[in-house]
Structures are given as structure tokens and as C-alpha cells.
Amino acid sequence: MKLKDCIADFQISRYLHYMDNAATSLVPEPVIAAMNEYDRQYRANVGRGMHRLTRVATQKYQDAHDLVSNFIGGKEGTTVFTKNTTEAINMVAAGLDWQSGDRIVTTIFEHHSNLLPWLRLRQKGVELVVIRPDEAGIFDIEEFEEAITANTKLVAVSHASNVLGTVQPMREIADICKTQGAYFLVDGAQSVPHFPVDARRIGCDFLCFSGHKMLGPTGTGVLWMRDSLISPLILGGGTVEDVTTEFYSLTGGYQRFEGGTPNISGAIGLGQAVKYLENLGMDAIFRHEQELTERLLKGLPDIENITIYGPQDMKNRIGIVSFTIDRIHPHEIAYLLDERAAILVRSGDHCCIPLMKSLGLQNGTVRASFYMYNTQEEVDLLLETIEEIARIV
Template identity: 40%
Template structure:
């Protein structure tokens, strides 16, 4: 695949002096086709899908249902009815957590390196509903500790109800063995919810092959529009899930004192939807579907190796996770306790046009538990980044570290 040529598809990358955008774990850039889809909605058919039968309405109903089918194929889901449009992965995870029936003492397992979106909903349920949220500690190098997980499942016994884990961590890019984890969770009679926010943009995710129960994902990290995410769930589970936003669209009918719920996915899509976002999601999925996702993943690892090799021996810094970039995908997250991460991030942008993220990346729990109050500086690559950009990051970051040391 010609990744350099693909840069031409992205308006922000076309100028010769385009910055080196290395904050893709936060949000990715959008190709022309996605921007055009948004523009077309507002300029050509700005109607409401699923309700009005006039030409705008029927066009939007048709386009949004096509997007659902595209997502179904992209994730190899059994049916398009299993795809729910949400605002973001956070919304999807909340729909699962707050949509299930819980009894006091039900156990939920997460890892110790979850984004707040896959931690706080469980903590909230612990406070409000008395579930028992337990954390599976990672190995010292932050990789998944399968033995600790098996032990946690055994300790939980029949109380284990849910295993909810990010397939790839936004903290460090480390991937966990979801298929094995799913098998073990199911052996214990529990469900598995996968936070795919950092996996679906970068690798093939086949929900049937993984044999999981729910998958939350962020369209805005997949070249798609902001304000769009998705939830995939096994249909029989969705059928038994309570909606966290009831109202228009969520019922077949209602009387003054009764509700007849709509079937999934409509039951979860209360209120007028983000139609331009749904249609542009279709364009984003078209874009990603043409790519060889294994090649995308390898490309990101190559860029991460360049970044890693260029900075790993600097004084006062430590890369989170194994040094081998193969184990961290496109994410290079750097601890620098004595150095000002935010100042360095600002300097990289101002001096060299290198855009990275600094802080705790919504994984406060991990940083708090390890005593790294400063957080980290994170560079995250995607398909349109180049080896020159990876080298520029390594060089300018090295200069900044020397300047601040």
C-alpha cells in the first residue's frame, strides 16, 4: 500500500508544510470523502431518517442503513441489526454497563490500565448498585497477565458477571489476547465487553472470530466524524439490554401508561440522530475497508520503531510498556517525571510542527497508582504518517529533553 500517496486524500495533509500529526490515539484526520459526506448531508438532503417518508427522509433512512451494513461487514458481525449508533465509545460502554441487570455483589473485571470510559461506569455501578469491580494487575512491563486473570476469574467464581477490557490500551498501545480472555470469561459463565476504541482503527477486528459479546468503538478515531461511535452486541444480549436513553425512536408504540419497546438497534438510539455523522461514518468505513489493515498495523509499528530507537536512550525518560514496538503498535508513550511534559508538547508543535498529546490520557488510575503525577507524552501514529515524521519527532523530542534537563 502506498501510504504516502494516501496523504493526498486528507485535506490537512496536502499543504507542503503540513504539521506532523501524531495524536491519532486521540482523534484521527478525515479524508475528503468523509468531509464531502457531511457537506452533502447539509447541502443536499438535510432530513430526518427513520421517520419522514418524503425524499429527504427516505434518502437518509437508506444511507444510514447502508452505513450499518458497512459496519456489520467491517466487524464481521452476524447482522446489521447488531450495530448501534452512539455518540462515542464512552456512550457505548455506558449503554452496556447501565443497560444490564445487576445484583449486589456481581463481579466485573477490568485491567489496571483502562481508559476512564471503561472504568468510571463500573465504579459508578459499584457505588450506586453494589457491584464488585475488581482490577486484574498487568505484568510489570504492562503486558496482560493471563495467570492473574485466570486467578481473578477463579476467585470470583459464580459471581463473575462481566469482563470488560480494552483490546489495545491508549496508555501504551499494548494489545491483550482477547480471544483467550473471551474463552476463559465464557467458561466462567461471564460476558465479555471489549473496548475497541484503539483496536478497530488499526487492525482487523472480527467479533465472531473473537467470540465476544459487546464491542465499543470510536468512529472519530477511524477517519470518521466527531460525535460518532458505535456499539456492536450479540443480538440476543441487545434484546435484553435496557436503553439508557428512552424517547422518540426507542418504542414501537406507547399509551399513557405502557411502553412497547422497539427492537435493537432502534431501542438504543433515542432522539433525533447525528445523520450527517452516520452517513460520513459510511464514507470512513468505505475508506478503511479498502485498506489492508495488517499492512496498516505493520506500518504503524515501523514508525513506532523509528520513534522508539530515536529516544529510548535519552536521560530521564522511560517508554511505557516493552521497548519492542511490535508490542505497542503505533503508540509511543513516554514517562518523564522530572521534565515538563506539557511544555515539551507545546514546544514540539511550535518549533517543529510535531503534534503529540501530554498528560494522563484519561487513564488517571494507572498514573495515580504508579505515582506518575506528570503523566506521559504520547506520540501515536496512523496510516498517513511517514518515516520522516517519526524521525522528526525523535529528533525534536531529543533536543527538547536536552534543553529541559
């Protein structure tokens, strides 16, 4: 399928200009159909019985795990389904054996989901080191070399910033972690949906991302682990091999970490979303988004009273552009974009309050974020409408 042909699969995009993909993506018709098929034709629990419906459901659920594993180059690791990136990261934070004096290294770029779990570990005597970028939002790899020491237990970094769109040098950071014996967690919520990501090539120990940002349903996410390094967060049905009143033994694979009845239709939908992305081609999706982003970045500086945040060139960035208009609140800008041109963007702090404070932004930014169904005509409409709004000042 060609990118231009996929637009018909997204019903909302026919009458709105949706540019809030960093928050959540739209869902194509084949994904909706796959979820409906489960509920209508073979709805049953998984791994719990031998009747025909449960056998079909169990196989489809397993297939979804395999599809996701292959999509991220993680076939040799363990792919656990979660509710979202937030739950995946919290499972690592709760599941590792922390000792007083352990060190965690992260960055000021992080979404709250990749910061708050580590802040809470200070209660156990864990030290948290936060690395800050330069004014353009670029990190110096030497900063990581200095911060990641022999007593660093974990390094947790977003592959791409959900505010500035900056892509971080994952392989270089992974090499430092390996030298120092630290685990490496990658928040891939903004990278996995938009360009090819291979967990093994990156060299990370944990890769966390959300299904709802990559054409899948809400309530779906992934924790990929190189090895089963953590203790399960939840114990219960499906997680054990044997139980007595005195002890229990856990099963292996992803089942060890997925206690209770999972989001079966959601998992099947996520598997279908992966197939949809693969059919379009991740390289093609990335190139398309790059073209849209470059068009926006070239047009915004021509508008008076505009400030763009993050790198303004196309090197190491994804299709996220944050900006402000002098003396107009970001929420008002977002409201006017919707009212005047049916353009839907995000405004506020984007769950990155420490980053906003470091940028001196009390009210946050306006953020436009693209996906495969956005068009150059929509970017032009966005620029025209922003220029109209900027004249209000």
C-alpha cells in the same frame, strides 16, 4: 489506493506533523464530502416519513450501519450508533440488570470511560476487581483465570492501551468468560481503527469504539452487541412499535436503542470512513504503523534522560509510544515539540489516572500516536526534536 497516496486527502497534515491519533484522527476529504452531501442534497430525518428526501436519508443511514457491522465482523449482532465509546460503555453499565453481589473484572490499564461506570455500580453492591500487569505492562492470563469467578457478571477490558499501546489477549479472556458464564465487553477505541478486529472471532458480547478515532466525525461511536442484552438507555421517537397511555412495546434492531433524531450526517460520515479504511486495507495500515513505531522505539533509547513506558519490542503493540524526559514536565515537552517543529503530540494523564499513579507518574507522559498518513521522515523529525529538548536538562 496506496497508503502514500492518501496523504493528499488530509489537509492539516500538509503543514503540521499530527501525532495525536490516539485522541482523535484527522478526517479525509471523502468523509467530509459525504457529510456535506447529506446536508446539501438530501437533508431529512430518518425513519419518519415517505417523501423522497427522508427515503434517501433513511437508506444512507441504514447503509452506514451495515458498513460498520461488516467492518467488525458483526453482521449477525446489533450495531447501535452512539456519540462515542464513553456513551456506548455507559449504555451497557446502565442497561444490564445488576444485583448486589455481582462481580465486574477490569484492569488498571483502562481509560476512565471503561472504569468510572463500573466504579459507580458499587452503589448497587457490585464488586469491582482490578487486575494489574507486570512492570512491562503485560498481563498474565492466569490473573484473569483467578479473577473471573462464577459470580462474575461482566469482564470489561481495553483491547489496546491508549497509554502503553499494549494489545491484550482478547480471545483467551473471552474463553475464560464463556467458561464462567460472564459477559465480555471490549473497549475497541484503540484497536478497531488500527488493525483488523472481528467481534465474532474475539468472542465478546459487547464491542465499543469511537468514530472520531477512525477517520470519522466527532460525536459518532458504536456499541455492537452479540445479542440485545441491555435495556435501552433512552426511550422516545423511533424506539417503539406501539404506545398507549397504559403501555408501550419496543421495536427491534438498533432502532430500539437510538431514541430521538440521531447524528445522521455523522453516521453517513462514519460509513464513508469505514469504506476509506477498507480501501486502504487494515493489514496495510497496521504494517505501516508498526514500521513507524519500531523506528521510534529504536531511536528513543539513544537519547539521554529518556524513559519509555510499556513494552519496547513490537510484539502485541500498536502505534502508541509514551515517554518522559527527566526533569521536564510532559506539557512543556509537548509545547516545545509544537513550537520548534510543528509536531503535535498528547501530554498528561491520557484519562488514565489510576495507571499513571501505578507507574509513579504525577504529571503523566508524552504520547506519540501514529496513523496511516504519518511518515518515517516525521518520526526522524520527532527523534531529532526530542533530542534537542532533552539537552535542556
